[in-house]
Amino acid sequence: MIKYRKMRMGDYKDILELYKSSEKIVLYSTDDKKGYKLFLTKNKDMCFVATDGDKIIASIQGATDYKRGYIHHLIVHEEYRKKGIGKKLVSLVIEALKKLKLSDVVILVNNKNKSVKSFYKKIGFQFLTVNFGYVEW
Numbered sequence: 035m036i037k038y039r040k041m042r043m044g045d046y047k048d049i050l051e052l053y054k055s056s057e058k059i060v061l062y063s064t065d066d067k068k069g070y071k072l073f074l075t076k077n078k079d080m081c082f083v084a085t086d087g088d089k090i091i092a093s094i095q096g097a098t099d100y101k102r103g104y105i106h107h108l109i110v111h112e113e114y115r116k117k118g119i120g121k122k123l124v125s126l127v128i129e130a131l132k133k134l135k136l137s138d139v140v141i142l143v144n145n146k147n148k149s150v151k152s153f154y155k156k157i158g159f160q161f162l163t164v165n166f167g168y169v170e171w
């Protein structure tokens with residue numbers, strides 16, 4: 035049975051493995067264990083996993099700057115896709131944001147990731163095209 039719970043510090047190894055199973059998840063140096071712990075400390079009520087028994091089969095990292103919400107690294111294990119799990123994880127983040135009276139959610143999606151764009155459109159997100167770059171210092 036699929037269950038949902040908040041992400042924990044001890045989940046890092048399993049979640050990293052899940053991320054690495056998809057080329058669609060682009061990992062940065064800030065996705066190391068230290069970055070994960072910091073992110074989770076700051077956003078502990080907005081990060082969730084789905085489990086099947088002991089196994090983590092999906093995860094989402096939500097965050098907020100208290101102006102709007104952000105979603106990072108949503109992933110559902112290949113064998114569990116198209117069962118409503120991704121949608122449920124997004125809804126958990128939205129519920130957490132609503133408690134803070136926030137209604138906007140920003141998701142940065144690679145324009146070439148057609149499947150994730152279809153997914154977000156299907157669950158009601160509106161697409162804004164923004165060209166942006168990183169500024170290094």
Ligand SMILES: CC(C)(COP(=O)(O)OP(=O)(O)OC[C@H]1O[C@@H](n2cnc3c(N)ncnc32)[C@H](O)[C@@H]1OP(=O)(O)O)[C@@H](O)C(=O)NCCC(=O)NCCS
Binds near residue numbers: 109111117143147
């Ligand atoms: C995108 C992803 C999270 C979707 O998860 P999922 O659990 O399969 O999605 P759901 O089952 O909740 O789907 C919700 C709706 O979107 C639709 N949908 C899901 N994937 C879709 C796809 N690839 N193309 C078109 N529609 C899709 C479903 O059919 C469903 O529609 P319905 O409510 O009318 O039945 C999953 O495919 C994934 O992990 N992809 C790889 C990682 C990735 O790209 N992450 C995003 C990084 S920004």
